[in-house]
Amino acid sequence: MSHVRTGAERLAVDTSLAGGARLGLITNPTGVLPDLTRTPDALLAAGLKVTALFGPEHGLRGTAQAAGSEADTVDERTGLPVHDTHRLDGAALDRVVAATGVDTLVFDIADIGTRFYTYVWTMYDLMASAARLGLRFVVLDRPNPLGGTVEEGPPLDPAYASFVGRFPLPVRHGRTAGELAGLFGFDLDLRVVEMEGWRRDMTYAETGLPWVMPSVNMPTTDTALVYPGTGLFEGTNFSEGRGTTRPFELVGAPYADARLAPALAALDLPGVRFRETWFTPTFHKHAGTPCRGVQLHVHDRAAFRPVLTGLSMLHVARTLYPDDLRWRGPGLFLDDLWGSGSLTTSLDSGADPRDLCPPPGRPQGRLLYS
Numbered sequence: 001m002s003h004v005r006t007g008a009e010r011l012a013v014d015t016s017l018a019g020g021a022r023l024g025l026i027t028n029p030t031g032v033l034p035d036l037t038r039t040p041d042a043l044l045a046a047g048l049k050v051t052a053l054f055g056p057e058h059g060l061r062g063t064a065q066a067a068g069s070e071a072d073t074v075d076e077r078t079g080l081p082v083h084d085t086h087r088l089d090g091a092a093l094d095r096v097v098a099a100t101g102v103d104t105l106v107f108d109i110a111d112i113g114t115r116f117y118t119y120v121w122t123m124y125d126l127m128a129s130a131a132r133l134g135l136r137f138v139v140l141d142r143p144n145p146l147g148g149t150v151e152e153g154p155p156l157d158p159a160y161a162s163f164v165g166r167f168p169l170p171v172r173h174g175r176t177a178g179e180l181a182g183l184f185g186f187d188l189d190l191r192v193v194e195m196e197g198w199r200r201d202m203t204y205a206e207t208g209l210p211w212v213m214p215s216v217n218m219p220t221t222d223t224a225l226v227y228p229g230t231g232l233f234e235g236t237n238f239s240e241g242r243g244t245t246r247p248f249e250l251v252g253a254p255y256a257d258a259r260l261a262p263a264l265a266a267l268d269l270p271g272v273r274f275r276e277t278w279f280t281p282t283f284h285k286h287a288g289t290p291c292r293g294v295q296l297h298v299h300d301r302a303a304f305r306p307v308l309t310g311l312s313m314l315h316v317a318r319t320l321y322p323d324d325l326r327w328r329g330p331g332l333f334l335d336d337l338w339g340s341g342s343l344t345t346s347l348d349s350g351a352d353p354r355d356l357c358p359p360p361g362r363p364q365g366r367l368l369y370s
Contacts, residue, residue: 003208007140007178007193008108009033012042017193018138020104024052024097026085026126028119029062030110030142030212039108039140040078052100053082056109056122058215065216065283066234066242087163089125097129104136105129110214111177112224113146115156116164116231116337119214120180124166127181131188138191141178141368143207145224148174148200148369152228152360153307156339164336171307171339172228174200174363182366194368203301217247226296229310232343235334237326238317239291243281250279251313252293254286255324261294263316271304273297305360311343311353318347 011017012033023043025031031039043050053060059070060082069086083096097105105126109119123139130137153171161167167184169175175183178192204211204221213219218227223246230248233240241250252260261276274294281287298304317325327334327344335341346353 002197003034004143004198004202005196006033006142006209007195008039008042010196011140011193012046015046015048017191018048018104018106019191020136020138021049022102023048023050023104023106024054024100024102025050026054026056026105026107026109026122028056028058028060028109028214030214031108032210032212034209036210038077040075040080044078050078050080052102053080054085054126055082057086057118059084062213062216085122085126089128093125093129094132097126097135098133102135104138106138106140107177108140109177110142110212111144112214112218112227113144113172113174114228114231115169115171115173115339117227118163120177121163121166123177123181124184127184127186127188127190131186136189136191137181138193139178139181140193141176141195143195143198143202143204143209144174144176145204145221146172146174146228147202148176148367149362150174150360151363152305153357154339160335160339160341162336165339176368179366179368192368198369200369217242219245219247222298223248225298225301225304226306226309229306229308230296230313232310232314232334232337235328235332235337236314236317237285237328239281239285239293241279241281242284243287244279246295249296250277250293251296252277252279252291253321253324254289254291255321256292259320260292260316263320264294264313267312267316269305269309269312271298271300271302272309273299308354308357311357314343314347315353
């Protein structure tokens, strides 16, 4: 089967696509060619002068859990210095980038199409740094595993901008990293090395590319598909399945009971079924404590609406367990994830939060792929 040619694969063949004499590569374990050669190794073998590596949340090697990263180190295989960028922005990030002496920053990390997944915000912050420092910025584009035909959820309120959302995108944004880079509108020399052969209606399996876990709790494309909805449970004391083998597909709590699964099934949500299950997280929320909950089984990917599903699940949980379901900090993290205070306000008032979710649409604006 033929495969989509990623930006990284194209650059490894045609080094003129990047420009620049000293490249700083922003990457992680997803930065690979179809044969699983790491992008840093491939670019160096092609003769490009990569002089520094930059790691995002979870680190260059992908060992850190959520909100964590890896310390500055040296990459064993290439001998290149590795700089941790997680939680750095503004002048602090500028100092790190400027000290490397690079003239071009190259981004090669797989996104999963959800606004509160942080890799595109690492890209955003480094684009801002590149603009301030007068550097070129190159995006090696990769598929959006949720496809590119649907966006779902309201845009972020700029008053709630944070590292889980810096730009007014919907929760499921339907764009590639290269398309987002153009949308952000920074005044800099931006180059997107576009994919060849990718269509917006492709499933990830149809790309012919290997699936590499983008982060430690994103093991499969099934995880990525449900994440725009069940990821919202990160802002609550319900377990979103971290510490299990099916994170974000398993959702539950020690205080959940036999009412949960039937109440969700009764909603008859498009494309998904709910199976009652028990699980015991090995870490994170409720570690070592049995939780009763549900597993999501998506049976129709085209019909499935992850954001609507997540809102529906939160509404049912709030209705059934008003004295137990709590929001998590610091501040109200659910507000940060949702991109405004409207969701917690709706849930606290007993209103139906599904009213906050407009009908899904198609991504608009400058798109690179048909």
